[in-house]
Amino acid sequence: MKIMELPLDTAVSRFFDEAERNGLERRQGQVEMSQEIAQAIMNKSSLIVEAEVGIGKSIAYLVPIVQQFFRDRRQVVIATSTIALQEQLERDVHNVLKMIGVKAKVEGAKGMKNYICLREARKHRKENEEFAALFELALRGVQRKSALSVTDRAWDKVCINSVGQKCDDCKYRGRCEYLQMRERIRCNDSIVICNQNMLVSHLLNMESGRGIFKGNLSTIVVDEAHNLESKFRDAFTNSFSQREISREIMKVTSNRKNTMSRLIIETIKMIDAFFNFLKNDISQQQAAADADMKTFYYRPSLEIKKLVLKLRSNMKEIEMRTNRRLHSLQTLRDSENNANLVWLSNEHGVRINVCRKDIRRDIGRLLFSSSRSTILTSATLTSQNSGTLKDRYGYFMDSLGYPDDICISEPKKSPYNYDEHSMMYVSNKLPCPKRYNRNRYRQEAIAEIVRLLKITHGKTLILFTAKDDRDYVFGQLTSAGLPYKIMIQSSDSSQEQRLENFRKNVDSVILGTGTYWEGINVEGESLSQVIIFKLPFPVPEPIMEYKMSKAECPLLEVAVPEMVIKLKQGAGRLIRSADDKGIVSILDPRASSRIKTAYREDALSSLPENNTTENITELKRFWRKIREENKNE
Known part of the structure; x- marks a missing residue:
């Protein structure tokens, strides 16, 4: 009997019974984890499982999901938070396919900042030899950063993430590796390995029919799942920078500068003053902290509050005169809602961020579905080593709005001595x-x-x-x-x-x-x-x-x-x-x-x-x- 004709849990057991023949060391924790995932897939339920270093958790989840892929031919998505693990998983899935003796389409889907934009590369090609060489290589199909020798400063100018433009009218659209990859994962039944940001983006957009992957997803695996809450928080956050708000104002008033010049100049000056205050305050907060801060408090003085009120008034007038809605104004207004969190960040310049305080219910609704299995795993999901499983996983579960009826696995201890x-x-x-x-x-x-x-x-x-x-x-x-x-x-x-x-x-x-x-x-x-x-x-x-x-x-x-x-x-x-x-x-x-x-x-x-x-x-x-x-x- 062919292995694909067996029940999934039986097929998984047989694979590990023959593990040594495929050059794998039999590890009890790995076998248990793989069996639990197989049961979750068969029952269309979800599972949380911590697997310490040495378990071999990637093989543990790849074996059942690859075998299930050949049973229902529905797309599978594996999401992680680092490029290094993405690349390792691409190698691992091909090894598992070879061990089982089957072939499948495997798509390594990296984020847009990992791909060069041909239009931007062409624009910068005359600046120096590095840009000229990048453009020539991109034309020949070498478009991933990992395949290019390029400085970070140069890459920031030519990667897709830095462009801020729509791709619909780009003459290089048909030669763009990033767009070709997006089309393949949207149309093909395949095993997709992506980052967590891409998965979260899909989950947020799929209800409106604009999902990145196919709508027939059978299984989602999230590795390094301890990072998942922050990825959802980022996705639910509206934010803007000084440059973006100023550019938005200039864009909607580009045809009316003669009649609105005084209002525009006054508004831009207020924006400059507002963000200068934010920059200084971030510096003070970081200096006073005894650890690195990624987010900062928004704590305007009375003077700044008056400035913001005047700024909002000016922007409302711009909206009325132009009959155009300013997104940045809406974000500022949203900050007044007590249901929202407002904070500052400064990774690539100062940004104001607004997000609803409690997003756990939304995460749970998007992440867990009765039509598929969602497997969450990492080496670090439990925050205590005693009590019930719900006690041990409790903090992580609560942060993701984890349903009460979802399966929780006994943590898999490392086999190392x-x-x-x-x-x-x-x-x-x-x-x-x-x-x-x-x-x-x-x-x-x-x-x-x-x-x-x-x-x-x-x-x-x-x-x-x-x-x-x-x-x-x-x-x-x-x-x-x-x-x-x-x-x-x-x-x-x-x-x-x-x-x-x-x-x-x-x-x-x-x-x-x-x-x-x-x-x-x-x-x-x-x-x-x-x-x-x-x-x-x-x-x-x-x-x-x-x-x-x-x-x-x-x-x-x-x-x-x-x-x-x-x-x-x-x-x-x-x-x-x-x-x-x-x-x-x-x-x-x-x-x-x-x-x-x-x-x-x-x-x-x-x-x-x-x-x-x-x-x-x-x-x-x-x-x-x-x-x-x-x-x-």
């Missing part, structure tokens, strides 16, 4: 890291970091919650005369090269924040220690403040779960393969027995390192032990 290969050290020497003693904490932390680096002789990733702390420690370590190469996270296209240097320089040390908590994968001796500079509690900011305002105990119901999930991500950088060995060191004394916090047990028990010590002598003995073991292997 953490008991023998790793130890967690918690420092009890440092002062509690509060804003008022930030400098004292940083200064005393340097001595503790140096002691820890001497144990492993470098080979360390140090994770921070604030760039300011990272830069301070980097400066102190580079001037300390240590016998290790000290590196710091790069913010440009040389990031991967920086990590490659860290891998090759075995005794080196690298300092990072932000994406380094979950975005890097370094196997082997080069990463033998992860140092957590401070527990990664969320910084006070508008969205987090709203969440905390709805909780009976904001610390334990919101701040601690957020911290625990990120702590698991950071500590998870250490053991990336069965042979990896090393140390997770937490400098923050709030995780120590000296400061008996209400969340200490939840934080430490959430990590797979069961061997925990606050004695640095014991830590040295452990390191000597695993070094001896490595020599004898």
Whole structure:
């Protein structure tokens, strides 16, 4: 009997029974996860499952969804949040197809900023040789950034995401790889691997018939699902920048400048003044914070409130005179609604953002459907290690409006030997890291970091919650005369090269924040220690403040779960393969027995390192032990 003629769960079992023949090591957690996903698909239900490092979760979900694809020939979408995982999944799905002995259309669908715009490349081709070469390559069909050697500055000028134009009238439309890809995933029954933003965009638009994928989706898998709430929040948010609001005014008044010039000039000046205030206030908020802020409070002074009222009045007059509605005006008006959150961001210039406060019901309605299965997975979905499954997944489930009748899986524990290969050290020497003693904490932390680096002789990733702390420690370590190469996270296209240097320089040390908590994968001796500079509690900011305002105990119901999930991500950088060995060191004394916090047990028990010590002598003995073991292997 052909495998496709068997019930799905039986076919999945047979695949793993023959795993060794296909070069796969049989892992019990992987088999259990795959079987649970098969059951969810067969029942058209949804499932949430945490799978720790080493489970092989991509194979676990690919086996049942690929086999189901050949049963109903309905499109399948796998969404993740990083390009690195997208590219790995493209390789994995082709391997699974080969193991099963079938062929299928597989579409790697990256976001528009990963593709060049031929029209923009042509416009810039005479500026220098780099742009000229990009245009020639694009004409020959080389249009993905990953296939091009290009600086970030040049790419920002020619990628589709930066254009802000409609593609309907573009003469290169028929040669555009991005548009061709969009057409294929809209028309073909295929296995699509995309980013989470694309999936969320589809879910928001499908009800109006403008979805990106086919309407017959049978299964959605979201990997790295701990990032999904923020993707939905972004999609539900209306925002505008100074440039956009000014350009909108100029566009609707382009034919009436002679009669409206004074009003336009006055309005543009007010917009400039308004955004200058916002820029200054963002700088003040960031300077006062003890961690990096991604969003900022909108807190206008009385003078600015009067300016905004006058600005709205001018924009209403422009609307009446031109009989054109200004989107930016509507966004400003929306900010007055108590049901909305208003905040500022400053990643690519200052933006005002407006979004409804509670979007959980909308997320649940869009994400979970009776006509398909939705599988949510990640290595970090639970925020506590005790209680019922609903308790353990509770924070994540609540953030997505997860229905009560949806299946919840027992977390799949890593098969790696953490008991023998790793130890967690918690420092009890440092002062509690509060804003008022930030400098004292940083200064005393340097001595503790140096002691820890001497144990492993470098080979360390140090994770921070604030760039300011990272830069301070980097400066102190580079001037300390240590016998290790000290590196710091790069913010440009040389990031991967920086990590490659860290891998090759075995005794080196690298300092990072932000994406380094979950975005890097370094196997082997080069990463033998992860140092957590401070527990990664969320910084006070508008969205987090709203969440905390709805909780009976904001610390334990919101701040601690957020911290625990990120702590698991950071500590998870250490053991990336069965042979990896090393140390997770937490400098923050709030995780120590000296400061008996209400969340200490939840934080430490959430990590797979069961061997925990606050004695640095014991830590040295452990390191000597695993070094001896490595020599004898």
